[in-house]
Amino acid sequence: MKNLVFDIGGTSIKYGVCQDNRLTDTAEVPTLAQKGGAHILETVISLIETHSDYDAIGISTAGQVHAKDGYIIYANQNIPGYTGIQFKKNLEELFHVPVAVENDVNAAALGEAVYGAGQNYDQFLMLTYGTGVGGAVINDRKVFHGSSYSASEFGAIITHSDARLSGDDFFDGCYEKYASTTGLLQMIKPYRPELDTGRKIFDALEDDQVVAIIDKWVDEIMLGLATLTHIYNPSCILLGGGIMSQPLILQKIGEKKSRFIMPSFSHVHIAAAALGNSAGMWGANYLASQSAT
Numbered sequence: 001m002k003n004l005v006f007d008i009g010g011t012s013i014k015y016g017v018c019q020d021n022r023l024t025d026t027a028e029v030p031t032l033a034q035k036g037g038a039h040i041l042e043t044v045i046s047l048i049e050t051h052s053d054y055d056a057i058g059i060s061t062a063g064q065v066h067a068k069d070g071y072i073i074y075a076n077q078n079i080p081g082y083t084g085i086q087f088k089k090n091l092e093e094l095f096h097v098p099v100a101v102e103n104d105v106n107a108a109a110l111g112e113a114v115y116g117a118g119q120n121y122d123q124f125l126m127l128t129y130g131t132g133v134g135g136a137v138i139n140d141r142k143v144f145h146g147s148s149y150s151a152s153e154f155g156a157i158i159t160h161s162d163a164r165l166s167g168d169d170f171f172d173g174c175y176e177k178y179a180s181t182t183g184l185l186q187m188i189k190p191y192r193p194e195l196d197t198g199r200k201i202f203d204a205l206e207d208d209q210v211v212a213i214i215d216k217w218v219d220e221i222m223l224g225l226a227t228l229t230h231i232y233n234p235s236c237i238l239l240g241g242g243i244m245s246q247p248l249i250l251q252k253i254g255e256k257k258s259r260f261i262m263p264s265f266s267h268v269h270i271a272a273a274a275l276g277n278s279a280g281m282w283g284a285n286y287l288a289s290q291s292a293t
Contacts, residue, residue, distance in 0.1 A: 002054045003288040006044055007104065007280035008061040010078050013040070014277065015047055017054070018285035021115070023278060037072070037082035041090060048095060056098045056292040058284030059087055060107030066149050070101035073149060100287035104280050105134035105152070105240075106143045108273070111282030112238055113138050117274035121236045125228055126273065127154055129241035133176035133224070137232065141286075155180070159223045178220040181243045187213050198243040205248070218252040225253070226260040229268050240273035 007014040010033050016026035063075035063082055070088020091099045109126035112118040123139040135154030137144035145151055155176030158164045164173025171177055181198050188195050195201045204210045
């Protein structure tokens with residue numbers, strides 16, 4: 001089976017061809033998000049038109065997605081006019097093949113479930129750390145979507161109640177403000193403002209104060225992981241996002257686990273995701289294959 005797969009983010013649209021469990025012909029183009037949702041749809045259409053002889057199309061995308069009907073339920077103003085974009089309806093009418101559409105974190109988690117670090121677990125949670133924090137719940141290779149396809153907004157867990165109660169923004173006091181890569185940058189900025197990317201921070205580990213700030217940031221990560229562990233009792237929690245490739249983070253999580261998580265939950269395995277930036281495309285491939293059977 002040959003599928004075209006896309007992973008639409010705020011900065012770039014990654015795409016490729018999946019056939020016989022091989023991802024080939026991968027490339028990316030700028031999203032040009034400021035041009036809006038209609039432009040993104042047209043970009044995807046133009047990329048599909050360069051291919052032939054495929055069986056299905058899979059799309060992983062930013063935003064809240066109605067996975068059954070394949071449209072964007074909600075997206076913030078990082079992509080103007082994205083809310084309501086009808087991927088499945090438009091692409092199936094144009095190209096006459098099944099189209100599957102899923103939220104990017106859900107798609108990445110499915111990719112890990114079928115092809116990556118989640119293969120040995122019937123159920124697990126996945127979190128991705130970047131500008132914010134995204135989440136997904138996987139059970140038997142299926143996404144838990146909730147009542148309106150908007151479940152697993154783990155970034156909205158309230159971890160700092162005073163900030164939430166006194167704040168004006170919905171995410172004041174919430175997990176993603178503190179545990180995201182953005183949160184780490186905000187913590188490091190007063191001390192060394194030149195360390196303005198995660199890579200630069202982890203290249204400065206010879207500075208004991210930088211290591212100490214990272215340690216406090218991992219405490220913020222653990223607040224969310226402890227809450228989720230005690231609520232869901234998963235077999236495994238996978239951590240994705242580029243920053244989670246840093247071995248020091250998983251090392252510190254392992255060291256702190258017993259302080260934050262009850263002994264009766266000590267079996268819960270916390271590990272890095274395996275598929276990196278291709279996880280969303282792999283998940284889109286799995287969903288495309290399912291839609292064509």
